[in-house]
Amino acid sequence: MHRDSQKRIYLENAVYFITTVTKERYPYFHEKIVCDLLAEDIRMASELKQCDVIAYKINPDHVYLIIRPLGKPNYSEFMHNMKRVSSLHINYSMGMFDFPEGADIYLRLRENRLTWQSRYNTRIDIPKFAWQKSYRDHLVRDDDDLIRHVEYIRNQWIKHDLQENAYCFVSEAAMQSVLE
Secondary structure (H helix, E strand, O other): OOOOOOOOOOOOOOOOOEEEEEOOOHHHHHHHHHHHHHHHHHHHHHHHHHEEEEEEEEEOOOEEEEEEEEEEOOOOHHHHHHHHHHHHHHHHHHOOOOOOOOOOOHHHHHHEEEEEEEEHHOOOOOOOOEEEOOOOOEOOOOOHHHHHHHHHHHHHHHHHHOOOOEEEEHHHHHHHHHHO
């Protein structure tokens, strides 16, 4: 365990509000390609690690998530998978790593790399993508707390003076299943 890690609380049927930040708060998520990859990796991690994603918001240098683990109540596995896989996918797309030989599964990432290269011609001075080592979590206490955190996510674009509320996802169905 990372020596500065928080003590995690794992409860069945609990909902967690999580904040994770890019290394040195670099604003990687100004790029649509990077946001699209992360959104897909959140979806895949939720399926693989059996978590309902109630909401998320991708901001330029940090991400908020509201999740509810469905099987065993271990959201750390979800976060580990999401951060590890998204780092790999984003760095492949940015041209930080060479693709393994004959890896057809990387077709979309190859397309992303071509888009990235056409936009920037040569590698620009963008550091290799990385997340900060840990993340903050908050155990959502009750329905009012959940509603407050969902509204907080919905209003991020205003707080950060963004042009639009892109990459803000709220699953009304998942939210209702918690509120029932």
